[in-house]
Amino acid sequence: MKFLVAVAWRNLWRQSRRSLLTASAMGIAVAMCLASVALVDGMYGAFADALVTQSLGHVQLHNGEYPSTKQPWHTIDDEGLIERIEALPGVTGATDRLYGQALLGDENDSTGAILVGITPRRELALSPLDERLVEGRFLADEAAQEVVLGKGMAEDLELSVGDSVVIITQATDGSLGNELLEIVGIVSSGRTAMDRGGAWMHVEDLQDVLALYGQVHEILVTGPDPDASASLLAEVEGAETGDLLVRTWQEASPQTAQMMGMQDASMAIFIAIIFGVASLGVLNTMLMAVFERTRELGLMKALGMTPLRVVALVLTEAALLGLLSCVLGAILGGLLDWYLVTEGLDFGDGLEQMGVTFDPIIKGEVTLKGVVGVLVPLFFICVLAAVWPAIRAARLRPVESMRGL
């Protein structure tokens, strides 16, 4: 074996320029794949974070009627439920939200607003709105008749931090729910609808306005991994959820799940194309190597080398070539990854998915899975591409090959 590797290694360097060229070409392919995987993983991470964790949670709880009716009185009685969920070992965060629609403004200038009642510390753990503030601060932990407005709405109504604003809505008991709120912050959340017409307030303040004391519309639960929502669901259902509707984010928003799935599929296709091209390079190199050494291989066989040893020799050469490509690719890819992770890639404006505008600079994310997922298949493709040349070499008839050429 050691002998085989030594011979294969020397053979590789007999045509050092060709071997290096092939290894470089494949190294570049590896580097491109590594960089693309890092970028797509980064993008996927950003999407998963914004579209799944922050908007949908990993598991959602609703009143069974609410998702279809959206009627404000189809609520969850929050009594102790969220505390029970938070105490579960597999839960990293949970937030309770109450939604409402109201007229928001002052005497003459008002507009329809989407009100989101939240428990600030819980909500911030899930979606860091406080990092998206363009002015002011986020809501205080205790209900204090404060509101944080979406940037677009604040601009439309010419409101700024420190101003007071009235909300008025039809409460669920038929009365005219209203409240005077102080604007403490203005946020650019990246969510188109919320920036244009959203307002965040303390859940208790909104419960008062809507006459929905102690009620919320949804509870979003997150675990460490959005893809592991099914096991989280099983765990949450153990927390005495009663007749509430408990769903994974994939069940709650199939179109988001589909979109996230497409990312994986398109990446797989991209990698397959690059690897396909790379494998043709290996095939070509190894065929050339076998052809030009017909005489030599014939001699070796005449001297008693078995066909199996010939196959092993050619495959070892290909494997060494693959290894070399991987090393070159890893070095070059590592440099690209380093740039992507530290600097990121600027996508300019308009990086929007499903109503969410993303930070235009997407930073790469290097995972062990991503790196191994590129290097290992490439190595095996190198070896696989050499199978045919190896078999050709093994079938050579010693006499003919030594006489010919």
Place this chain on the structure above:
Amino acid sequence: MMLIWLSVASADDAEIVRLLNLTDDIARGESSVATLTMEVKTARYERSVTMKAWSKGTDRSLVVIEEPAKEKGVATLKVGDDMWNYLPKVDRTMKVPAAMMGGSWMGSHVTNDDLVKGSRLSEDYTFTLVEQPQDGDARYVIELVPKPDAPVVWGKVQVVISEAEIPVSTEFYDEGGDLVRSMLYQDVKTIGGREMPSTFLVVPADAPEEYTKISYGDIQFDVDLPDSTFSLQALKQ
């Protein structure tokens, strides 16, 4: 257009207009001051609101809630097509934007639009008298179809008036011809010197268990009210 239409209107038409005006003018005078109770029953809540209302002509009115205590002082001012709500809890007045005019007023089955509408049925609709008392049923039934550009949401309206010329009901249909809601005029009695229905019952067709019932406790007509009664300043008091 209007002129041509008027010129061909027959004496019968004038008679129908007079009957329609009876419906428009229930509880309406040159001016009025009234106390009324509104009972609302929906699938989710029942509530009773007592209020005082002032009106002048067709385009000015002010309603102030007296009970329940939680909503005491909440007031609605209407001047022309505009409407404001005064909210004592926050001491602010909010104009009701056009987009919300179709919304429920104080949780009832009456919309903001219903309150603001000052125009007469005979102005917005073309009408046909489909039944007269001599037909045996002892009532007038008038069918109204909106004029092409009338600012109304209904596809058809049917007004029923008793032989004694007291309004009985008004039914509102959508453009597909389905009944949307009925308004029934009940408890005819003499209040404020007039014989008139003292209770208005609004029943939505899609939820017949629900209703809004407005009952007049007391009403005085042709009271001298200054225009300033219907101002934003007055709204706050």
